[in-house]
Amino acid sequence: MSQPCGLVKCTRTSRGLCDCCKQNLCLQHLNEHNALLISELDSLADEINALGDRFKTLNIQKTNESYYEKLEQWRVQCHQEIDRFFELKNQQLNECVSGKVREQEKEYNRLQSKVAELIREQETTKQDIDLLTSSIHHLEEQLHRIDRTYFQISIRPLVIDDNSICINETIEHEIDLLNLSSTYKTINYPLESRMALSCNDQHVLIHRKPNLCLIDR
Numbered sequence: 001m002s003q004p005c006g007l008v009k010c011t012r013t014s015r016g017l018c019d020c021c022k023q024n025l026c027l028q029h030l031n032e033h034n035a036l037l038i039s040e041l042d043s044l045a046d047e048i049n050a051l052g053d054r055f056k057t058l059n060i061q062k063t064n065e066s067y068y069e070k071l072e073q074w075r076v077q078c079h080q081e082i083d084r085f086f087e088l089k090n091q092q093l094n095e096c097v098s099g100k101v102r103e104q105e106k107e108y109n110r111l112q113s114k115v116a117e118l119i120r121e122q123e124t125t126k127q128d129i130d131l132l133t134s135s136i137h138h139l140e141e142q143l144h145r146i147d148r149t150y151f152q153i154s155i156r157p158l159v160i161d162d163n164s165i166c167i168n169e170t171i172e173h174e175i176d177l178l179n180l181s182s183t184y185k186t187i188n189y190p191l192e193s194r195m196a197l198s199c200n201d202q203h204v205l206i207h208r209k210p211n212l213c214l215i216d217r
């Protein structure tokens with residue numbers, strides 16, 4: 001037996017179950033409801049287009065540049081640190097090598113001028129001769145020693161800790177309490193006090209027993 005259309009005041013015979021309102025409707029109302037559904041597609045298309053425009057306004061390029069600047073700054077500072085360390089060690093090594101030679105050169109000059117002085121004066125003693133002879137032998141030994149000196153340079157490769165640069169994802173104005181860094185400082189605080197524990201330009205940290213509240217200014 002045929003049923004009437006499910007809509008109030010419509011006397012036509014129902015022709016089928018409408019997908020949107022789950023009522024048995026006449027052919028005319030089925031068509032109307034169908035047209036309404038189809039018209040919703042247009043507004044969905046508009047929303048999708050608007051989302052497409054959002055991609056163009058995402059400021060990925062700008063933020064990427066500022067991230068890169070931070071990494072670049074780290075890279076430059078590390079290179080400077082390596083250069084500074086290299087220069088220091090290079091100086092130490094030069095000092096080790098030429099410092100020893102300089103010392104012996106001083107002794108050589110002293111002996112040379114001493115002998116020249118004695119020859120000029122045409123006067124010397126047995127003690128002078130013995131002292132000079134022993135000093136010359138000592139200098140010879142020292143030069144021979146320097147000749148045989150090598151430096152063993154042990155070098156460990158530089159290990160860069162992966163934690164030197166940590167990349168954590170956060171969303172503006174959201175605070176990830178699961179991702180707090182390690183303790184910076186601990187303070188003793190009166191249990192009943194309600195004064196701010198700490199603050200910055202965005203948040204105030206307050207102890208309200210038994211809670212620790214982070215309040216957005």
Ligand SMILES: [Zn+2]
Pocket residue numbers: 018019020021022023033
């Ligand atoms: Zn319907």
Ligand SMILES: [Zn+2]
Pocket residue numbers: 005006007010011012025026027028029
């Ligand atoms: Zn109807």
